[in-house]
Amino acid sequence: MGRQQRLLHNLKKGEQMKEQEFGRLLSYAEVFTKRSKPKLISLLLFSLLSGCFIFAPHLLCFSPPSALSPLGSVKASDVHSHTLLSMPSTVSDEGMWCDRTGFRTDICFMKGDIRTHSPSSSILVYTGSQDRSDGFTNHASHEKIKPYTRKWEASVMDTITELNLERKDAKLGDGRTCDVHHDVPAVVFSTGGYTGNVYHEFNDGIIPLYITSQHFAKRVVFVISEYHKWWEMKYGDVVSQLSDYPLIDFSRDKRTHCFKEAIVGLRIHDELRVDPSLMQDNKTIIDFRNLLDRAYRPRINRLVREEELRLSTKAAKERKGPATGRLxxxxxxxxxxxxxxxxxxxxxxxxxxxxxxxxxxxxxxxxxxxxxxxxxxxxxxxxxxxxxxxxxxxxxxxxxxxxxxxxxxxxxxxxxxxxxxxxxxxxxxxxxxxxxxxxxxxxxxxxxxxxxxxxxxxxxxxxxxxxxxxxxxxxxxxxxxxxxxxxxxxxxxxxxxxx
Structure with a gap:
């Protein structure tokens, strides 16, 4: 079945979605699943963009945020895989930028003096002056995002807490001091929505978390909206393979946590899938499974030892099979x-x-x-x-x-x-x-x-x-x-x- 049918199925699954919403998203699906013949205006636009890269790269061309670029090379044409677009090169290293081109999820990048404020469901980044001498204002000063990977499904997204992302001038600081300093980036996401269903726990959460954070090599802090203690108990072994740091319950932890970089939202490729063409070092779903094996292996080894203790020596030998000569x-x-x-x-x-x-x-x-x-x-x-x-x-x-x-x-x-x-x-x-x-x-x-x-x-x-x-x-x-x-x-x- 084609990608359009997958989108239609997912749309039907949003039971509360209105008819006009369905029609609008259907049109969206059709736009990106049909190939149309090039038109004159498209050629003119292509020529203009090509010229910008040759003659005026400082105006329109793009480069990735320096510390966030390890998310890997991507295909900018594949909207359904939610590609990584880049911050404009005209901005400083500090700021905030959001990619809302993905059908499944939004994702925002922040860099600078980042501070959490859970009472207002806000994350703030303090930077230098937002106005540049060349007249450009390169970063949005305010964004809203629901960091869950079912963006198209209105009924479930209504249950996800909306976060406020704000960019403020450091010179006009509001006096909010840091309670906890972190020297590693943050990844902010929600464990709400359909969490509680094992398919959605992996498809909407664990695999996207792997896609988004594995390149940090465990030097990353996870900040969780709609945090559930049982989720941490259930998936703690897996999470520990992605981060060496304690989880932060965004809603209940009222302290001001300070970071230098943050990703708000998660990347998602497809159903229970890791697309190697969108991953650093071409990682695949097999690499994700290897991570699961590392996560569960210590506990499995303990379970095996416990079983052997409960069995007699003779029973243990029979259970192992080859020791008795039987296949x-x-x-x-x-x-x-x-x-x-x-x-x-x-x-x-x-x-x-x-x-x-x-x-x-x-x-x-x-x-x-x-x-x-x-x-x-x-x-x-x-x-x-x-x-x-x-x-x-x-x-x-x-x-x-x-x-x-x-x-x-x-x-x-x-x-x-x-x-x-x-x-x-x-x-x-x-x-x-x-x-x-x-x-x-x-x-x-x-x-x-x-x-x-x-x-x-x-x-x-x-x-x-x-x-x-x-x-x-x-x-x-x-x-x-x-x-x-x-x-x-x-x-x-x-x-x-x-x-």
Whole structure:
């Protein structure tokens, strides 16, 4: 599916978005997904811009902020990847500049004497005089930003605190003194919005945080709006791989924190994706997964030692397999769902997998399940099986070369492939999408066999997100045709023993 369809799907997901807003954003999508023939005015504009670089670079040409440039080389044409544009070269090293060209997120850069003021939800930068002798005023004096990566989705952005960014003349200081001095930059972002859903925690938060901050090599302070203690507890291991400094709860910490540089907002590339062409040193999603491995490895090693202590010497040797001379069976992990989109004949499917030759383990992730424990199970497995849903985000914990089988209920083909299937391939997984037949869905018992709900799900989805959610996401169970699904497991088994 194309980028325009992805935008349309995301637009539908904003349930509270008004009709005129939808139309405006649709037009936006069309503008950037269609290629038009060059027109005379475009050629004239191109010539003018080209001339500026040759004859008057001091007027219109651009260069990156010196300390923020490690964000990497980018493609200025790709608005959906939210490229890094640059500060005008006519400004001093101090100031404030915002990039609002991205469809998914805004991001602002600040440099100078930066001070936080949480009571007014403000971040201020004090610089030299804003007026230059050549008549130019190069930086905005006031900006507003919601540092969350779902800019297009009005309903959720309404829940995000808006921050005030102000540029002030240092000579007219307001007497606000620094309580805490930091000699490293700040990255400011929100953990509000859809945080609480594991897909959004990674897609909207953790991966964009990696994209935005990894180049600082842990010499960066994270300032969090809508801070949640449970989020820090859940992702502290990962965050510690990106920063050596304590997190700052922007809303509750009333002290004035002072920085020399700050990035407000996060970069985002695509669904669960790191685009190497937009990253310093061409880093990829595999580099992000390696970071996860470093984050969870110490805890996993402790868990392994604890397990060995609970086992007798004989049991431990048998568990390790090679010590007994027997080959270990490939391990299949089933991410089991409770409620909607569960597998009604799950037990029979697991028995079939064992007969094929798999060692089977069932995982039922909950909001409070320790991430390191889930990582430990999936990192040591050969095959992951699960029904489309947020829990499929855990494919990020699989080793490249492993097999990922996503069971795709009716009406979920596009999101299943876009949000999990394609990103899994980027990670190097052997992805298998199992699209169920109408008779494998519980909807088969509720609707006539010729009903569009069964025969033409796309026509139902086109009616709006509320129809998709009500029918296909919240009111559908799966009953696998075991003979049909057996072919998928046999294929996965063959790939597992060869890897």
């Amino acid at each position: 270990q069976r490939p391990k299949l992990v089933l991410l089991s769902r409770n409620g909607s989109r569960g597998i009604e004949n799950e037990d029979m499917m697991m028995k079939m997998a064992k007969l094929i030759g798999f060692q089977v383990e069932v995982v039922r992730p909950e909001s409070r399940t320790e991430m390191a424990k889930i990582y430990k199970v999936l990192n040591s497995s050969n095959v992951l099986v699960g029904v489309h849903g947020a829990a499929m985000t855990h494919f990020l914990f699989m080793r490249p070369g492993s097999v990922f089988v996503q069971i795709i209920p009716l009406g979920t083909d596009w999101p299943a492939e876009t949000y999990y299937g394609e990103p899994a391939k980027k990670l190097g997984l052997d992805y298998i999408g199992y699209k169920i037949l109408p008779r494998e869905s519980s909807l088969y018992q509720k609707y006539g066999k010729d009903d569009p709900v069964l025969q033409d799900p796309s026509s139902i989805n086109q009616k709006g997100w509320q129809f998709t959610k009500k029918i296909y996401l919240d009111d559908q169970q799966v009953k696998l045709e075991l003979r049909r699904f057996k072919k998928v497991l046999l294929d996965a088994y063959a790939k597992a023993i060869m890897s």
